[in-house]
Amino acid sequence: MKDKIYRSDNERIKPFEFNDEVTSVFSDMINRSVPGYELITSMMPVIAEKYAQSNSSIYDLGCSLGAVSFAIRNKIIDSGIKIIAIDSSKSMINSCKKNIEKKKVELPIEFIIDDILNIKIKNSSLVIMNFSLQFIPVEQRDELINKIFNSLLPGGVLILSEKIFSDSDFEDDATTQLHFQMKKMNGYEESEIARKREALENVLMPESIDSHFSRLKRIGFEKYFTWFKCFNFASIIAFK
Ligand SMILES: C[S@@+](CC[C@H](N)C(=O)[O-])C[C@H]1O[C@@H](n2cnc3c(N)ncnc32)[C@H](O)[C@@H]1O
Numbered sequence: 719m720k721d722k723i724y725r726s727d728n729e730r731i732k733p734f735e736f737n738d739e740v741t742s743v744f745s746d747m748i749n750r751s752v753p754g755y756e757l758i759t760s761m762m763p764v765i766a767e768k769y770a771q772s773n774s775s776i777y778d779l780g781c782s783l784g785a786v787s788f789a790i791r792n793k794i795i796d797s798g799i800k801i802i803a804i805d806s807s808k809s810m811i812n813s814c815k816k817n818i819e820k821k822k823v824e825l826p827i828e829f830i831i832d833d834i835l836n837i838k839i840k841n842s843s844l845v846i847m848n849f850s851l852q853f854i855p856v857e858q859r860d861e862l863i864n865k866i867f868n869s870l871l872p873g874g875v876l877i878l879s880e881k882i883f884s885d886s887d888f889e890d891d892a893t894t895q896l897h898f899q900m901k902k903m904n905g906y907e908e909s910e911i912a913r914k915r916e917a918l919e920n921v922l923m924p925e926s927i928d929s930h931f932s933r934l935k936r937i938g939f940e941k942y943f944t945w946f947k948c949f950n951f952a953s954i955i956a957f958k
Pocket of ligand 1: 736748759779780781782783784785786804805806807810832833834835847848849850853854
């Protein structure tokens, strides 16, 4: 279904939520809003094939409609690997559960409704946060990344895809404008883009790549680098 949530200006703009309305248009929304989303998602099975270990779990934290989990499940064949996909949005997880019933199961996926700040993570070889850390309060990010680090087996990998800001004003301004241009060319009206930006204020909190790298280093990740970047969006791979 096409995302027209911010098209009308009749209502007062409320803070963005992953509710039933967003769930119903989410696939269209993320594909038209996040540069490289399809490519990033399609690379997850490649990363899983290389780094997921037999007899361990892949975690998809903030899974929304399960795009990452389904992409991996459809390509990877190893009955020793289990995917655990978690989201705090009831409507997102209910939709995932409906979709899984329609498809033939290769790798088992467990969909869980919970807050990723509360869950236990264990025996993981690959943890993916595809555009979800940005919704976690900044002051709780260290604790969450530390929990993920402790859950990872030796050689385990964390994928962190995020909206980012640049410490260079020029780069920040140019990439923000290019992102705006992309959304316009993908059919969003200028007023719609402005209303969504207002709804996301203080809900989606981007950090710079350097802030992400500093956190990963502080917590103990051995190596990390940006494997994808387009405008003000990037994906980092970090190795334990
Ligand atoms: C931008 S979406 C992620 C997209 C998804 N990973 C994908 O690749 O299609 C962010 C998701 O994170 C979830 N989320 C945000 N905060 C959360 C939390 N504390 N615990 C669990 N899920 C959370 C939201 O409900 C939402 O579904």
